Amino acid sequence: MSVANLCHRLASQVSPRTAAGFAEVQRRLAAPLQVAVAGRIKSGKSTLVNALIGRRVAPTDVGECTRLVTRFQYGTVDRVEVVFTDGTKQVLPFAADGSIPAELGVDIKKVSHLEAYLTNAVLQGMTVIDTPGLGSLDAASVSRTEQLLGAAQDDTGSDNLDDTSRNAVAGAEAVLYVVTQGVRADDQQALAAFTAATASREAGPVNAIAVLNKADTIVAETVEGSGGDIWLAAKLLAEKQASTLKPRVADVLPVIGLIAESAESGGFTSADADVLHQLADLDDDVLETMLISADIFTSWECDVPAGVRLRLLEKLDLYGVRRAVDAIRAEPAITAGALRRVLLDASGLDAVRQRLAIVFAARADGIKAAAALASVTALAHASGDPGERQRVHDAIEVLLAKPEAHQLRLLEALTLVASGAVDMPEDLAEEVLRVGSNADLGAQLGLPGAARPELAAHALERAGWWRSFASFGATPAQSRVAHVVHRAYFLIWQQIRMP
Known part of the structure; x- marks a missing residue:
């Protein structure tokens, strides 16, 4: 919303061409x-x-x-x-x-x-x-x-x-x-x-x-x-x-993807489940031989027609057939719907x-806002008007200075470190990426499954460390990133302490 408001405010201060670009940015933000x-x-x-x-x-x-x-x-x-x-x-x-x-x-x-x-x-x-x-x-x-x-x-x-x-x-x-x-x-x-x-x-x-x-x-x-x-x-x-x-x-x-598509898009039918039940009734040695390769699976003599087996293979491949047969043998009365869920689980989807x-979804607004700011900046630079570029630059700096813009600054810091634009020691770069790339608090802190008191203590300790690093020993570029990471840890600490 803050980026959309920035585009709206600046529209009257830039050329019609740039304003048209800002309008498109606003449309994309709402999509x-x-x-x-x-x-x-x-x-x-x-x-x-x-x-x-x-x-x-x-x-x-x-x-x-x-x-x-x-x-x-x-x-x-x-x-x-x-x-x-x-x-x-x-x-x-x-x-x-x-x-x-x-x-x-x-x-x-x-x-x-x-x-x-x-x-x-x-x-x-x-x-x-x-x-x-x-x-x-x-x-x-x-x-x-x-x-x-x-x-x-x-x-x-x-x-x-x-x-x-x-x-x-x-x-x-x-x-x-x-x-x-x-x-x-x-x-x-x-x-x-x-x-x-x-x-x-x-x-x-x-x-x-x-x-x-x-x-x-x-x-x-x-x-x-x-x-x-x-x-x-x-x-x-x-x-x-x-x-x-x-x-x-x-x-x-x-x-x-093939199994996921078949299980999710309706490609896997009750008729397919019936065929799999027939295959599950085959002798172990016969089925194992058939599952050696696609050619053997479709050409082996058995009661299931070769064309039916081929269509099944096109939906599940040999791995899916094996997983489905194993599920049927473990639970002979399994329904077609339950078998579809087994296949979906097997697909990793x-x-x-x-x-x-x-x-993506948990950070959609931040990702879109960061992309929008990049677009706004590019539009201003494309205008060819130094005054217009400066007005847009100043407006963005004011926006990023606001506390509510922390997520944007974190995304910016993450991009700077990930792209190598800001050189950081490997262990610190890893920490920036971890804090900025996860929505789960434990994952952000590198302590998955830890108790809340431990998470809170670690967040506060790292907040203090990054604040010291920003002030003593960091280059100007590193210091800008460090201040953002310090605030990220402090906000995590506050979030953990909330009842």
Whole structure:
């Protein structure tokens, strides 16, 4: 609200072009948090989007729609809008199966992106942006991604914004980055390049998390310490990837997008459950042999038709089939609904959603406000008027000096440390990232599960330490960060002591 008020107050003191940009910033502040799902080609981004939304709406097969950026947002009427590069739009209905039509019936070269509106409760608090794969050989797909996330036309249809202004106000405010077990050395650079397009901001652990998708494809024996357990291997590999992508992301979580999509979007049916019950009745030796590979699973002679097994495999893969059969054998009377919940648990989607809630949803207002300030600053610099730039700069400094702006200052400090703009000793940088990246008090203090008196004492001790560091021994840049961290600890201490 304070940033929106700042834009409103400054509108009459800047040029019409800058004022138009401020109006777009205000519109974005009032809208849900925009989360872009990014990653390399064939990493399973669209499948994960479907799982998060709870509907198989994003195309997952290779086709013209997978080469386009698609924004999924809440609407009172389900529809798809094709937005062309000239700003015009064409409304299309969803396909009969509820998904975006495989063929749009338009010249894709003239399409900027798609806007999909869904009467979906999930989207009331978060707009999900599905993007073409980074590293794609299709230059046009990459260009569309950059155009929407870095230079999108404003959704108001206004012609008052030039390209530079659009650059300043466009882009996702948070990133869900999808990786697979074959992480390449330049994934960190790819993530940086992606987030650099979002209003020239650097991503940090406050607005970026990653998921290790297709966790079921990991060969557990190749991961030391897994004991042959696939899910444990996935967790260990995710931890390793988290250290590689640090400090770009808050965390890396394992997930099986295919199972999550099937369980959440209605793809898993009672008929599928019946087939799994039939498979559970097979002899152990037969079933174990069938589960060695997909080819054997679909070609082995048994009472379940090969075509039925193939469709089941397309929904659950071998790992999901095994988990479901194990659940049935443990509880033969298990219902289709309970079996769906078992599969959902096995997919890891709940952990991803919880992390999204902690990292994104709980801090949505702060993330959006920080992004808005970056946009306001960029708009003022793009004006070419030194006086205008100074007025905006002074107004922002006054805003940040207010006690209620602490969350903004903490996000700013976090970004400065995460991006390396402010050089801090490694242990102190780790502490800044921990305090600024978590919503849970125990996690913020590095003492998960500790009693409140211990948390309060530690918060007060660290508040005093950072205040001393800010005054004695810190560089000017470090001191600015240290003062923010000191106040963060002091506010945590106050919060813990509240009855």
